[in-house]
Amino acid sequence: MRKLIYSMGVSLDGFIAGPQGEIDWGVPDDELHRFHNEQTRELAIHLCGRRLYESMRYWETADQDRSLPELHREFAHIWQALPKIVFSGTLESVEGNATLCRDGAVAEAARLKQESGKDVAAGGAGLASTLSRAGLIDEHRLFISPVVLGGGTPFFPTAADRIELELLESRTFSSRVIYARYQRL
Numbered sequence: 253m254r255k256l257i258y259s260m261g262v263s264l265d266g267f268i269a270g271p272q273g274e275i276d277w278g279v280p281d282d283e284l285h286r287f288h289n290e291q292t293r294e295l296a297i298h299l300c301g302r303r304l305y306e307s308m309r310y311w312e313t314a315d316q317d318r319s320l321p322e323l324h325r326e327f328a329h330i331w332q333a334l335p336k337i338v339f340s341g342t343l344e345s346v347e348g349n350a351t352l353c354r355d356g357a358v359a360e361a362a363r364l365k366q367e368s369g370k371d372v373a374a375g376g377a378g379l380a381s382t383l384s385r386a387g388l389i390d391e392h393r394l395f396i397s398p399v400v401l402g403g404g405t406p407f408f409p410t411a412a413d414r415i416e417l418e419l420l421e422s423r424t425f426s427s428r429v430i431y432a433r434y435q436r437l
Contacts, residue, residue: 254296255371256361258380259393260407261429267404268377275307277399281427284395285323291393292330296369299361299383301376302340305350312348339379358386365390381409389436392417396430 260268261278269275280288292298300308308331314320315328336350339357346352353360361383364372374383383389394407408415417434424430 254365254367254369255390256365256383256388257295257371257373257391257393258375258384258389259291259373259391259395260375260380261395261397262407263397263399263401263404265400265402266407267401268407269405270401271403273303273405277401278395278397280395280429281425282321282323284425284427284429285327287425287431289323289327289330292327292334292373295334295371295373297335297337297364297372299357299364299372299374299379300336300338300350301379302338302343304376304379305336305338305340305343305346309347357382358388361388362386377405377407377409384409384415387436391420391436392434394430394432394434396432398428 261275262268263277270277311328311331315325315332332348334349336348337353337360338346338350339353339355341354343352357379361372361374365388374380374389380389416437418437419432420435421433422431
């Protein structure tokens with residue numbers, strides 16, 4: 253069985269985006285970018301909410317920009333090759349290696365988890381919240397930046413029940429970002 257992984261950059265006070273949706277505080281340096289490349293390469297598919305999909309569309313053509321560092325162009329190639337399912341009730345179409353799905357995120361994630369092969373990632377606060385409430389997220393991977401935003405979009409959804417986690421791995425990058433990988437108990 254595959255694992256479903258929720259992985260995002262997060263502020264020290266627990267937000268994946270600031271009060272106005274800003275994410276400029278979480279730009280990875282080369283060391284962290286290499287780590288993201290490695291982790292993304294290990295995925296079978298990525299489930300995206302609309303906002304995350306729209307943010308990540310940048311990578312659909314980033315490899316064509318020769319002024320970008322090779323590390324960034326490498327990520328673009330990895331991202332382009334990775335199949336994506338975008339859950340949105342408002343988008344009319346999606347680009348690249350993506351499929352649009354209007355509803356059924358819980359059923360689709362549960363189905364994908366039953367298959368064998370590489371793991372599945374989910375991103376975007378709304379989608380992750382839906383999948384978390386359904387008890388489908390197996391791992392939480394946080395990239396904790398040394399910044400306090402004071403508000404914004406929380407990494408963890410408001411939960412009706414407590415979510416018990418076990419730390420599997422941690423690492424501190426030279427950029428002062430802390431990686432913490434937890435599994436759900």
